[in-house]
Amino acid sequence: MPVPGPDDVVLAVEAVAVSRAETAFRAGDPPLARLATGLRRPRNRVLGGDVGGRVVAVGERVIRVQRGDRVVAQTGIAMGGYARHVRVPAASVVPVPDGVGTHEAVALVEGGSTALPFLRDHAHVRPGTRLLVHGAAGAVGAAAVQLAAHLGADVTGVCGPDHVALVRSLGAATVVDRTVTPVERVRGTFDVVLDAVGASSFRRCRHLLAPRGLYLTTVPSAGILVRTALRPLARGRTAAIAFTGLRPAADKASDAVHLLGLAADGAVRGVVDRTWPLEEAAAAHAYVDAGHKAGAVLLLP
Ligand SMILES: NC(=O)c1ccc[n+]([C@@H]2O[C@H](COP(=O)([O-])OP(=O)(O)OC[C@H]3O[C@@H](n4cnc5c(N)ncnc54)[C@H](OP(=O)(O)O)[C@@H]3O)[C@@H](O)[C@H]2O)c1
CATH class of the missing domain: 3.90.180.10 (Medium-chain alcohol dehydrogenases, catalytic domain)
Incomplete structure (x- = not known):
């Protein structure tokens, strides 16, 4: 030891x-x-x-x-x-609060420590925000759907057929099976599109964004890095990436306290x-x- x-x-x-x-x-x-x-x-x-x-x-x-x-x-x-x-x-x-299992806590903190800063610090999700989460069943996506629903957002989750019921149970008001409706063919207007698994692109999701809508992704590409750098100059629809793993340990710990508190209250789960x-x-x-x-x-x- x-x-x-x-x-x-x-x-x-x-x-x-x-x-x-x-x-x-x-x-x-x-x-x-x-x-x-x-x-x-x-x-x-x-x-x-x-x-x-x-x-x-x-x-x-x-x-x-x-x-x-x-x-x-x-x-x-x-x-x-x-x-x-x-x-x-x-x-x-x-x-880990009483009533929250250790396994569940690890699962929630793994995905939630990325989803929370993306939604709070970059997407500025609030009641009524129209949010589409691509990759809604993954570690980051599952946490994002729950946290956004808890914040009062109108959440659409995109996932494969095996995960439709799960994503609905996590709080998505609408669930899109990506094998039936690829993201290019999804209908609707969103303030924020969060691609939690890097399976789309700004170009493929542009039609989904409101006039000042934001496309966020967790996965780097040359295109998104350039768009992120140029974002302060952009007008209208914009796109960005963030890197949550590089945040100070104290910020991550305080987010974990918040996430586990929500789990103890039954608002989210791992x-x-x-x-x-x-x-x-x-x-x-x-x-x-x-x-x-x-x-x-x-x-x-
Ligand atoms: N930028 C950052 O700070 C940061 C932080 C953490 C993670 N990440 C990155 O974020 C990514 C996601 O992490 P994660 O842990 O959430 O991943 P994950 O749990 O492995 O995601 C798995 C999900 O991806 C979905 N998926 C697979 N292929 C897909 C496709 N072609 N289109 C849409 N969805 C697809 C699957 O859902 P279905 O089969 O139901 O579609 C599955 O539920 C990773 O690349 C990770 O490195 C970045």
Whole structure:
């Protein structure tokens, strides 16, 4: 078991999410990203950035967290969560409220920590906002549908046929089966289109946007990076990407507190698709790589 530094805690990991970012990191995809993640092999050998479990050791300066606390933590680029124990800064851990399961908490924080800043800080979703979420069943999409519905938005979710019932249950007023109606043929006018899986483009969604509507995506491309840079000069419909993983740890922790508070109130829930024992991480990665999970895939050490 690792020894905590003065400001750290050690968690006995009960669940760790397998995110799309992690499977891309493992695969060295896209190749340009290897400049940051490791040229010939992953620089960081132990993946796992969204973990939940019990605190089993605390550093000498830690007063806010105690042994036995049930918590989640986002380890950021340090990762290290695919393990029985992980050492994390005490400032990054957030208590899981009674009534919220640890697995559910990890799932909600994985997707919600992206969906929340996208909706709140970039889309400025408020009651009555007309929002279309593309990829509405994924980790980010499932959280986005629920959070936006909770904020009073009029949510349309686009997903595959296996996930229509799920997306409706998450609060989407309208659900579009993308295999029946591709995004180019969707009808309606939206203040915001959020592509949570990078399967569309501004050009393909432009017809859906209100005159000053915003197309947001979580997945980078050359086109969206240019449009984001030029957005201050643009008039009418605009497009942008944001990168939530790079936010300060304190901001992520405070968002996790908010998300878990909403879960405790029954306003949102974590969606868990499947779990695997830690030893079967390769099978979990293959499932995530297939691209059709609903919510989160978890490893259980
Ligand atoms: N920018 C950021 O800060 C940031 C943060 C987090 C994640 N991301 C990125 O966001 C992306 C999504 O992450 P995630 O964890 O939500 O993914 P995910 O959970 O793996 O998304 C899976 C969903 O994608 C849908 N899907 C698959 N192919 C599709 C297609 N051709 N058209 C539309 N939907 C399709 C599937 O739904 P159906 O089969 O039902 O259609 C499935 O439910 C990843 O690329 C990740 O790296 C970016």
